[in-house]
Amino acid sequence: MNFASGGEGLPGPDKEKCVSNRNHYHYGLWKVSAVILGAVLLVSCGSPAPATVPMTSAPATSEIATPTVTPQNPAPGMGNIIPRPVSVIETGGSFVLSADTSIQVEPDNAEVQAIGQYLADALNPATGYSLKVQATSETPAKGSISLSLSGANPALGDEGYELTITPELVQLAANQPAGLFYGVQSIRQLLPPAIDSSSVQPGPWRLGTGTITDSPRFAWRGAMLDVARHFFSVKDVTHYIDLLAYYKINRLHLHLSDDQGWRIQINSWPNLTAIGGSLEVGGTPGGYYSQADYAYIINYARSRYIMVIPEIDMPGHINSALVSYPELNCDGVAPEPYTGTEAADSSLCVNQDITYTFLENVIGELAALTPGPYIHIGGDEAQNTSKPDYINFVKRAQDIVAAAGKQVIGWEEIAQSPLLPTSILQHWNLDASFAPQAVQEGAKVIMSPADRAYLDMKYDDSSRIGQNWAGTITLEKAYNWDPANLIGGIAENNILGVEAPLWSEKLNTMDDLEYLAFPRILGYAEIGWTPQASRDWNEYKKRLAAQGPRLQALGVNFYPAPEITWP
Numbered sequence: 001m002n003f004a005s006g007g008e009g010l011p012g013p014d015k016e017k018c019v020s021n022r023n024h025y026h027y028g029l030w031k032v033s034a035v036i037l038g039a040v041l042l043v044s045c046g047s048p049a050p051a052t053v054p055m056t057s058a059p060a061t062s063e064i065a066t067p068t069v070t071p072q073n074p075a076p077g078m079g080n081i082i083p084r085p086v087s088v089i090e091t092g093g094s095f096v097l098s099a100d101t102s103i104q105v106e107p108d109n110a111e112v113q114a115i116g117q118y119l120a121d122a123l124n125p126a127t128g129y130s131l132k133v134q135a136t137s138e139t140p141a142k143g144s145i146s147l148s149l150s151g152a153n154p155a156l157g158d159e160g161y162e163l164t165i166t167p168e169l170v171q172l173a174a175n176q177p178a179g180l181f182y183g184v185q186s187i188r189q190l191l192p193p194a195i196d197s198s199s200v201q202p203g204p205w206r207l208g209t210g211t212i213t214d215s216p217r218f219a220w221r222g223a224m225l226d227v228a229r230h231f232f233s234v235k236d237v238t239h240y241i242d243l244l245a246y247y248k249i250n251r252l253h254l255h256l257s258d259d260q261g262w263r264i265q266i267n268s269w270p271n272l273t274a275i276g277g278s279l280e281v282g283g284t285p286g287g288y289y290s291q292a293d294y295a296y297i298i299n300y301a302r303s304r305y306i307m308v309i310p311e312i313d314m315p316g317h318i319n320s321a322l323v324s325y326p327e328l329n330c331d332g333v334a335p336e337p338y339t340g341t342e343a344a345d346s347s348l349c350v351n352q353d354i355t356y357t358f359l360e361n362v363i364g365e366l367a368a369l370t371p372g373p374y375i376h377i378g379g380d381e382a383q384n385t386s387k388p389d390y391i392n393f394v395k396r397a398q399d400i401v402a403a404a405g406k407q408v409i410g411w412e413e414i415a416q417s418p419l420l421p422t423s424i425l426q427h428w429n430l431d432a433s434f435a436p437q438a439v440q441e442g443a444k445v446i447m448s449p450a451d452r453a454y455l456d457m458k459y460d461d462s463s464r465i466g467q468n469w470a471g472t473i474t475l476e477k478a479y480n481w482d483p484a485n486l487i488g489g490i491a492e493n494n495i496l497g498v499e500a501p502l503w504s505e506k507l508n509t510m511d512d513l514e515y516l517a518f519p520r521i522l523g524y525a526e527i528g529w530t531p532q533a534s535r536d537w538n539e540y541k542k543r544l545a546a547q548g549p550r551l552q553a554l555g556v557n558f559y560p561a562p563e564i565t566w567p
Contacts, residue, residue, distance in 0.1 A: 077208045078165075080546040081189045082522050083216075083248055083529035090210040093167045097191070097205035099129045102144045107135040109149070111177045114303070116147050119184045123191075126553075128200035145170040145187070147180050153213070159250070160215025163187065165207050178305045179215075182248050186212060189246075193549035218483075220446055220497025221528030222251030222309075223455075223521060225513075228258035228320070229341070230280050230504040231287040232513070238300045239510065243518075243556065245304035247525035252301055253309045253376060253499060259319035259344035261286045264294055264310065268361040269325065276320035281505055283339040294369055302371075309409065310366055313378030314359070315385050315393050319346035327354055341505040347384040350393040359400050367404035375401045380411035380428070391417040398423060409446070412438070419443055424496065427487070428454075430470060436489035445490055447483040448499045453524060455502040455517050459559055465506050466516055475544070475561045479523035480537050500524040511557045518551060518558035519544055541565075 078090050105116040116133040123131055140146035152162050152173040161174040161183035172183040190208060194201040223244055225232065232240075241252060256264045262276035265288060277288035289297065298308045318328075319338045326334040330349035338344040348355050363375060377397050382390050394410070394417035401408045408414075408423040415425055415434035419441060426446045427435040435445045447453070450470040457473045458466035484492035500521055507513055522544060526535065541564055548566040551558045560566055 078210050080543045081186050082543055083526040084534055085212045085214040087213040093209035094206040095165050095167055095170055101131055103131055103133045104136050104140050104144045104146045107137055112147055115180050126195045126197040126201045127205055140169055142168045148173045156215045163212040165209045181305045185246055193553050196550055196553035216529045217531055218497030218528045220251055221249050222253055222499030223249055224253035224499055224501035226255040226504040227263050228255050228261045230508040234293050236510050237297050241301050241304050241306055247522055248529055249525050250306055252306050255311045257312050258317045259338045259346055262320040263288045265290050266362050266365050271324040276324040279337055279339055281339055281341055291369055307372045309374045309376055310370055311376035311378055315348040315350055316346055316382035318348055319344040322346055343381050345384055350389045363400050363404050367406050373407050374409050375406040376409040379414040433487055439490055439494045444496045445494055446496050446499050448501055452481050453500045455500050465512055467506055475563055476537055478520045482532050498528045514557040515559050518556050
């Protein structure tokens with residue numbers, strides 16, 4: 001299968017749907033997937049070393065341009081990075097990136113070399129350079145960018161980094177490759193916004209000098225994408241992954257099934273996609289991911305240090321499965337396909353053996369395809385399942401996930417059932433929360449409050465798309481909350497992190513997705529990364545405004561919120 005375009009595993013019309021949603025991806029970032037993806041596979045599977053990816057050709061030069069301040073390339077500083085770093089000490093000078101700059105990495109580490117190539121390929125399109133990645137154990141050469149897994153403070157953990165920039169050298173150190181990758185995102189953001197253009201820009205390319213010491217507040221910094229209500233192609237998903245990675249988000253929760261569509265191939269139950277995946281909201285053609293497509297998404301995400309968490313919602317939100325297999329209904333009769341935007345009256349028949357055979361097969365195949373430790377079982381809005389049946393179902397579903405070697409995540413309603421010690425809750429409700437009860441039993445919580453973190457909510461009443469059942473969510477409301485001070489009984493040590501869900505009832509294109517996600521997702525990235533004491537709305541507004549030209553250079557269809565003074 002040729003994964004370059006994505007969705008080739010889909011049959012006829014579904015493939016056409018999959019590959020035709022959009023085609024404005026940032027070429028430089030899409031091209032580098034082969035390099036880092038190859039390194040990930042090399043590390044995890046023992047595959048041969050990846051072949052060299054051709055780099056953009058550019059005229060050679062041996063001279064460093066004299067820095068010139070222009071509107072496109074303002075005087076460099078270190079103050080506009082999102083998420084805001086833990087510590088920034090500026091020294092007022094600048095390092096000039098030139099065609100002679102090399103990216104120097106440690107030898108015998110394919111993963112670090114791949115990160116270096118990712119950086120080179122991200123910088124080459126706009127600069128017109130052909131920056132080289134050099135593996136060396138020598139002292140970094142003057143004028144180079146050095147990536148190293150030695151010398152960082154161990155207290156920074158696996159995702160932290162130290163970045164030191166002088167006029168002669170850029171030195172990035174971390175304890176693990178993930179830290180280097182996040183430090184690379186800071187390097188990219190320290191350059192002028194035009195660096196993210198897909199065509200050659202005039203430059204010069206300068207970074208402000210100083211030192212950044214940085215590490216995340218929370219381990220879980222997530223985004224959820226609903227591909228069930230409206231299907232998004234492999235290219236759409238990987239494009240979103242690239243944008244999330246730019247802001248140090250490290251989890252992508254894929255909502256793979258709902259009433260309107262089933263989006264992941266299950267070999268033992270083929271009608272789930274043949275029938276259940278054929279439509280989406282509005283009755284238009286849907287689509288699904290073959291197992292090869294899904295594996296590609298996972299490995300692409302891993303190359304961006306993002307873990308994919310698959311969700312199969314149950315026992316409600318399941319009409320697409322009931323349509324596909326009538327025997328999962330208590331009356332043995334298939335319901336009509338559902339293509340509306342509300343929750344359908346659907347429930348698995350939880351008192352018959354075939355339901356649990358179904359769960360064992362689906363979860364077993366999904367677990368085998370998913371290298372991460374988590375399977376999300378949904379569990380929300382199960383109005384058509386009685387409470388005793390629901391409690392028993394959740395208990396049995398947890399056992400099936402555990403038997404498949406995975407850890408359960410569920411929407412917070414699953415706390416009505418006895419939880420396994422490793423089960424995780426995702427808080428979303430507006431009113432009564434089940435999370436404090438679960439926390440008392442030792443469970444951890446992912447914070448996704450609908451009235452603060454749901455990306456599908458309108459910004460205000462004038463928003464062209466979106467929902468408002470949880471209220472409107474301005475940029476300030478999205479940013480100005482503390483996960484550890486939101487719900488009584490849930491403190492910071494109970495929280496894994498934050499996640500911003502994007503439900504797709506009201507959107508069906510990447511332009512729609514980007515309009516609702518950006519720029520709010522930048523605020524959620526900062527909530528997950530930056531210490532609460534370092535966050536201030538008025539200060540954040542200035543840094544967010546500076547990201548506007550960067551988002552434009554990336555081709556992102558972001559909402560230019562009037563509360564921000566955009567340049």
